[in-house]
Amino acid sequence: MKILILYATRGGATQVCAELLAQRLEKHHTVTLCNAAHALPAPQEFDAVAIGSSIRMGQMNKQLKRYIKEHKERLSEGNTAVFFCCGFPKQFEEYTETQLPKDLYCSLGLHCFGGELKPEKLKGFDKLIVRIVRSSILSQDFEKPREDQHDLPELLPENIALLAEKIENLKE
DSSP states (O other): OEEEEEEEOSSSHHHHHHHHHHHHHTTTSEEEEEETTTOOOOGGGOSEEEEEEEEETTEEOHHHHHHHHHTHHHHHHSEEEEEEEOSOGGGHHHHHHHHSOTTOOOTTOEEEOBOOOOGGGOOHHHHHHHHHHHHHHHTOOTTSOOTTOOOOOOBOHHHHHHHHHHHHGGGO
């Protein structure tokens, strides 16, 4: 099977997740791992497509958003998955509802691969915001938990494995 893993990243977490997904699949499939900043292959060239975006300030990558809109019909007809790397997985459902077309059908599902808040990988304003958010999380009083508290984000390799398994099951 020919599989496209198309991703966009700012801090590198989405690239790491896309690479982990590719490593799991390339044993039995031809995998094209593509950074959207460099190329946007047509989905009809592939048997399965996984599209991954980081979430920044509640928004997915604009280039991938346009790509999905432009190829929505083909993506909805094929074996498609979308994954987000986001610092706050509790908001994943909100991101899928606000960032993806309502009529996009992803037969392989919508997935949250977690996220990271690593200021050393960022520059400028992004670096400042991530430092503030990290500081806020680390200074929470965990003795008195509140509903709006967050743990420090981390990647979720078990979710990457679940998507890889769904794609692997296509060949059966």
